[in-house]
Amino acid sequence: EAQVTQNPRYLITVTGKKLTVTCSQNMNHEYMSWYRQDPGLGLRQIYYSMNVEVTDKGDVPEGYKVSRKEKRNFPLILESPSPNQTSLYFCASSSKGGRQYFGPGTRLTVT
């Protein structure tokens, strides 16, 4: 079954404690992205990747890092989380010219 998986699905952490949200896809897609969703703001892109070792900033990259060492994985790293990064995060993947497949979301709370 074609899918994008994210882990963890829910996370509560404290300010400054580094965390990683993993994303994996099984469709051999070249493109992967991270979005955050906040009430009244819709989804905003954080980072995207067009292939292994190729990443670029989206609209709201501050405070986040990504890496793309393997085609199937695209982890999102928060080196020093802050409360304003409390949000719902979605990973997505697609082939070139194809539709995006979204993961189930990760709800992050930073206290």
Added chain:
Amino acid sequence: AQSVTQPDIHITVSEGASLELRCNYSYGATPYLFWYVQSPGQGLQLLLKYFSGDTLVQGIKGFEAEFKRSQSSFNLRKPSVHWSDAAEYFCAVGPQTGANNLFFGTGTRLTVIP
């Protein structure tokens, strides 16, 4: 600059009534347009997309959307709403090159009254 506007934050309709959700976009090139639906506590499900060709596109769950280039619009419609359609709806625009960077609208929340 790219942007997507969904002017209606919240719409309430009666079950069985028709529905139209508005979406206007600003994009520098020929866009790739999408409508997604998000039920409470759920992820995003693709309803339909427009890439090229016929400007009236059919999607899942009885939804359709019409691309009007002259109006920069991509409105979503359904002739008869069901209670299960209550959700949040997002319009999105992206490049036809297939780059994975979509711009989303802020969403329209649909409430369905029995």
